[in-house]
Amino acid sequence: MGKTSLVQRFVRSIFSEKYHTTIGVKIDQKELTVNDVEVTLLLWDIHGEDDFMKIKPTYLIGSSGYFLVADGTRSDTYETAIKLHEMTSSVTKNAAFILLVNKADLKDSWEITDAQLDTLKEQGWQIMFTSAKTGENVENAFAQLTKKMLQNQQYV
Numbered sequence: 001m002g003k004t005s006l007v008q009r010f011v012r013s014i015f016s017e018k019y020h021t022t023i024g025v026k027i028d029q030k031e032l033t034v035n036d037v038e039v040t041l042l043l044w045d046i047h048g049e050d051d052f053m054k055i056k057p058t059y060l061i062g063s064s065g066y067f068l069v070a071d072g073t074r075s076d077t078y079e080t081a082i083k084l085h086e087m088t089s090s091v092t093k094n095a096a097f098i099l100l101v102n103k104a105d106l107k108d109s110w111e112i113t114d115a116q117l118d119t120l121k122e123q124g125w126q127i128m129f130t131s132a133k134t135g136e137n138v139e140n141a142f143a144q145l146t147k148k149m150l151q152n153q154q155y156v
Helices: 003-012 076-092 104-109 114-122 138-152
Strands: 025-034 037-046 065-071 096-102 127-129
Touching: 003 025, 003 037, 003 065, 003 096, 003 138, 025 138, 037 138, 065 076, 065 138, 076 096, 096 138, 114 127, 127 138
Parallel strands: 065 096, 096 127
Antiparallel strands: 025 037
């Protein structure tokens, strides 16, 4: 569980054990205030990338920011996040981004290592640990990304 669960936790404050694969794009909206600036976020929950489904770069044009979500318990999602960042950063032109390593509640079972994350931090990546199940750091992650987007737009 990853992107969809995080969005549902943020927008609706819910978590479901039932896994539903996102097909195409699901769009949600949520308002929040960051640094006294009221913002309406349009959240595009885009399907994950695998051998059968590739993300269409046209979905990303005009994005102000994005999350890369890796499942801490599955090392392959780390590699996928890096590949998605390469593609996304070439299309979005300096959009803010944060890598979310999800399933912080299962840290003892993680396959993604501190060394892998340290490598990305050295490259300037912001990394946050989240849990859609417990809600840990979810609100903060969206607030941090929004703050970065506003800084890029010079609102703060």
